[in-house]
Amino acid sequence: xxxxxxxxxxxxxxxxxxxxFQQQGYDATSxxxxxxxxxxxxxxxxxxxxxxxxxxxxxxDHALDITQAxxxxxxxxxxxxxxxxxxxxxxxxxVVLSVxxxxxxxxxxxxxxxxxxxxxRINARKKEYVHFMENLIAEVQxxxxxxxxxxxxxxxxxxxxxxxxxxxxxKPEGTLREEQLARExxxxxxxxxxx
Amino acid sequence: xxxxxxxxxxxxxxxxxxxxFQQQGYDATSxxxxxxxxxxxxxxxxxxxxxxxxxxxxxxDHALDITQAxxxxxxxxxxxxxxxxxxxxxxxxxVVLSVxxxxxxxxxxxxxxxxxxxxxRINARKKEYVHFMENLIAEVQxxxxxxxxxxxxxxxxxxxxxxxxxxxxxKPEGTLREEQLARExxxxxxxxxxx
Numbered sequence: 001x002x003x004x005x006x007x008x009x010x011x012x013x014x015x016x017x018x019x020x021f022q023q024q025g026y027d028a029t030s031x032x033x034x035x036x037x038x039x040x041x042x043x044x045x046x047x048x049x050x051x052x053x054x055x056x057x058x059x060x061d062h063a064l065d066i067t068q069a070x071x072x073x074x075x076x077x078x079x080x081x082x083x084x085x086x087x088x089x090x091x092x093x094x095v096v097l098s099v100x101x102x103x104x105x106x107x108x109x110x111x112x113x114x115x116x117x118x119x120x121r122i123n124a125r126k127k128e129y130v131h132f133m134e135n136l137i138a139e140v141q142x143x144x145x146x147x148x149x150x151x152x153x154x155x156x157x158x159x160x161x162x163x164x165x166x167x168x169x170x171k172p173e174g175t176l177r178e179e180q181l182a183r184e185x186x187x188x189x190x191x192x193x194x195x
Numbered sequence: 196x197x198x199x200x201x202x203x204x205x206x207x208x209x210x211x212x213x214x215x216f217q218q219q220g221y222d223a224t225s226x227x228x229x230x231x232x233x234x235x236x237x238x239x240x241x242x243x244x245x246x247x248x249x250x251x252x253x254x255x256d257h258a259l260d261i262t263q264a265x266x267x268x269x270x271x272x273x274x275x276x277x278x279x280x281x282x283x284x285x286x287x288x289x290v291v292l293s294v295x296x297x298x299x300x301x302x303x304x305x306x307x308x309x310x311x312x313x314x315x316r317i318n319a320r321k322k323e324y325v326h327f328m329e330n331l332i333a334e335v336q337x338x339x340x341x342x343x344x345x346x347x348x349x350x351x352x353x354x355x356x357x358x359x360x361x362x363x364x365x366k367p368e369g370t371l372r373e374e375q376l377a378r379e380x381x382x383x384x385x386x387x388x389x390x
Contacts, residue, residue, distance in 0.1 A: 022306075023308075024308075025221065025222045025306075025307045025308070026220065026222065027220045027221065027222025027223040028222040028307075109363070111217075111220075112220045112223075113218075113219075113220070130364075149379075149382050149386075150379045150382050150383055151371075151375075151379060153370070153371055154371055154375070154376060154379040154380065154383075155379075155383065157357075157360070157361070157364055157371075158357045158379075158380060158383050160360060160364075161356045161357040161358070161359070161360025161361070161363075162352075162353045162356040162357055162360075163356070164356070164360060164363075165352070165355060165356025165357075165359060165360055166352070166356070168304070168356075168359075169325075169352055169355075175348070176346075176348055176349055176352075180346075180349070181349060184344075184345045184346060184349040184350075184353075185349065185353060187344050187345050187387065187390070188345055188349075188350065188353050188383070188384075188387035188388050189383070189387060190387075191344075191386050191387045191390050192382065192383035192384060192385075192386045192387020192388065193383050193387065195382070195386050
């Protein structure tokens, strides 16, 4: 097998597993279910992933790679901190609403307990993202000579909550569309957290 | 068995089940596990609840009763709409952070698919709460002659997200305490969503 095929298979396994976990619940989905959905032998599946925990860990890690690439790396080049934050909000909402990646990124909120080393790595990466937001918010507050009514930490968690909650209620056919949502959430956050 | 004992047993079963679901995951917890943790016979447990779905449904329904009593009913008597909204934010955060009720209220976010009739009832009650917030936000915007930069619907979902996300990151021993959190979230929301 070439290296490229190997990578493709892993991605395909992760995507299929994510879909099954969401349809049936993580615990109710067995390694057999995953193998069957992929028309793989159980041995073929275990060649890539030793356990369901390892699949979940890799899904979460991949969701964080997506966030890193589409949000953090995408905004780093923007010089003005206010514009950088505006772009972060828009990009993060895009990731949450992306049809292609939703199955994977939603897995970040799966609360099945992972083995300690895996859990520590995921939590460390989640914390890195919170710190990135917190530092950016502090930078924007300084650049606007904000009165500091809201701490960057509470502001970062408020913003994460607003955005990460979207998958709980958003319907693409609903009255509130992505464009309006991004604009109004940006309004709320800029007027509310940067005073 | 007196009626009161019957009610107490149901409550105790729900509390214990909620704790197990959170420790082990909903799908990984069996009716046997629940009965064993309560030192009940399986028959004793089935006397109260016919299935795990019925337990989950009752947990969610109970979480919504708690929200109704501690948030909606508590704020209805407040005449000034701004004060009513301020109290709603504080009360909702209290419910989310309540040590006693957290095990139950967190179950609202369990995404295990319930049978259609149960799911419809829970979704209808969740929607009622969103509408209550949305109407209150619209009332506050009118009373403040808001420019209407943010729609009451987006504002309601933003607020729900900020608050319902708290259980994902909050640590009672962390730097951000309940009092500061309630104050800063209120600041963000009032300055951001009511412009």
